[in-house]
Amino acid sequence: AQTVTQSQPEMSVQEAETVTLSCTYDTSESDYYLFWYKQPPSRQMILVIRQEAYKQQNATENRFSVNFQKAAKSFSLKISDSQLGDAAMYFCAYRRLDNYGQNFVFGPGTRLSVLP
Amino acid sequence: EAQVTQNPRYLITVTGKKLTVTCSQNMNHEYMSWYRQDPGLGLRQIYYSMNVEVTDKGDVPEGYKVSRKEKRNFPLILESPSPNQTSLYFCATLAINEQFFGPGTRLTVL
Numbered sequence: 001a002q003t004v005t006q007s008q009p010e011m012s013v014q015e016a017e018t019v020t021l022s023c024t025y026d027t028s029e030s031d032y033y034l035f036w037y038k039q040p041p042s043r044q045m046i047l048v049i050r051q052e053a054y055k056q057q058n059a060t061e062n063r064f065s066v067n068f069q070k071a072a073k074s075f076s077l078k079i080s081d082s083q084l085g086d087a088a089m090y091f092c093a094y095r096r097l098d099n100y101g102q103n104f105v106f107g108p109g110t111r112l113s114v115l116p
Numbered sequence: 117e118a119q120v121t122q123n124p125r126y127l128i129t130v131t132g133k134k135l136t137v138t139c140s141q142n143m144n145h146e147y148m149s150w151y152r153q154d155p156g157l158g159l160r161q162i163y164y165s166m167n168v169e170v171t172d173k174g175d176v177p178e179g180y181k182v183s184r185k186e187k188r189n190f191p192l193i194l195e196s197p198s199p200n201q202t203s204l205y206f207c208a209t210l211a212i213n214e215q216f217f218g219p220g221t222r223l224t225v226l
Contacts, residue, residue, distance in 0.1 A: 045217035106158035
């Protein structure tokens, strides 16, 4: 079974600085998707960024980028120019490509605080 | 507007009193799923449904039931709730490679 690990339960960053959240996963599949979700205090789950395993290029979305190391099974999220609105719980998630069985496996989350 | 709705958003109940959390989607997605979120554990899948009348267990199905009689609705049923089912519950649909989550239901079982 696939597992997703986030080794940092909590992190903090100064406003305008850069922070990296780590995520590792375990799978025997060669094709899959990886995701970072943001959960602000409103509890809504918001997709931040998505990476297809077959793509070597790291995904980026404005101030958010990932460092995808397939061989190491590592998928870290970098937030540049941190803003107060980035304070939230961040979940790393893995998804198999096929549509049978369980789809998404989530990590335990990292709570990010942004200090003014 | 594409959305997933859940009701109720908050619920406090007592042990053993049957309850249903409704989930409805307007995106005509075939796949729907229920998760529970607990501190330090992330989101764990309870049940999922590939299509109408097709449901299967996720990681933590004990104490829960679901039904999928029509495509848009996927209710979660707790026949005899217990305090260990106190949690935050999310319904979600899936389109290609993105999940759409409902707003969550905070359930407290006393």
